[in-house]
Amino acid sequence: MKSMVKHQHEARAKIIKAMAHPSRLFIIEELSKHERCVGELTDMIGADASTISKHLSVLKNAGLVADEKRANSIYYTLRCPCVMDFVGCVEDVLSANAKQHNEILKSCKK
Numbered sequence: 756m757k758s759m760v761k762h763q764h765e766a767r768a769k770i771i772k773a774m775a776h777p778s779r780l781f782i783i784e785e786l787s788k789h790e791r792c793v794g795e796l797t798d799m800i801g802a803d804a805s806t807i808s809k810h811l812s813v814l815k816n817a818g819l820v821a822d823e824k825r826a827n828s829i830y831y832t833l834r835c836p837c838v839m840d841f842v843g844c845v846e847d848v849l850s851a852n853a854k855q856h857n858e859i860l861k862s863c864k865k
Contacts, residue, residue, distance in 0.1 A: 756859075767819065769817055770817045770818070770819065770841075771812050771816030773814055773816070773819060774814075774817075774819070774838075775863060776810065776813075777812055777829070778802065778806075778807075779810050779813065780802045780842070781799070782800075782807075782810055782811065782814065782820075782821065783798055783814070783820075783833060783838060783839075783842070784839075784842070785799065786820060786831060786832060786833035787796050787833050787836055787838075787839050790830045790831060791830065791832070792829060792830050793807050793808055793811065793828075793829065793830055793831075794829045796811075798833075803844055809826075811831055815831075818834060818835075819834060819835065819838060820833055820834060821834045822831065
């Protein structure tokens with residue numbers, strides 16, 4: 756039973772690790788709005804196409820994005836839009852941390 760739990764945690768960690776880069780978080784956010792091709796993401800992020808392709812590969816290998824070839828372009832979509840719920844939770848943590856930090860600063864100024 757312990758190995759099954761360990762496997763589950765490892766699978767979760769793989770997904771979270773795939774998201775653990777600012778450019779990949781940006782890509783996820785953009786794909787939550789609508790599909791994009793590498794060229795569009797390259798222009799938006801300001802990185803070269805090979806770097807964006809690598810980021811997309813990491814996200815695809817984790818099962819977060821899907822791709823579809825059309826003519827000479829590959830379009831990417833977010834497979835599970837619910838991942839944005841996790842991103843929202845991260846924002847809640849950031850907000851709570853900022854509030855706590857502000858309270859500490861206020862108490863230091865007294």
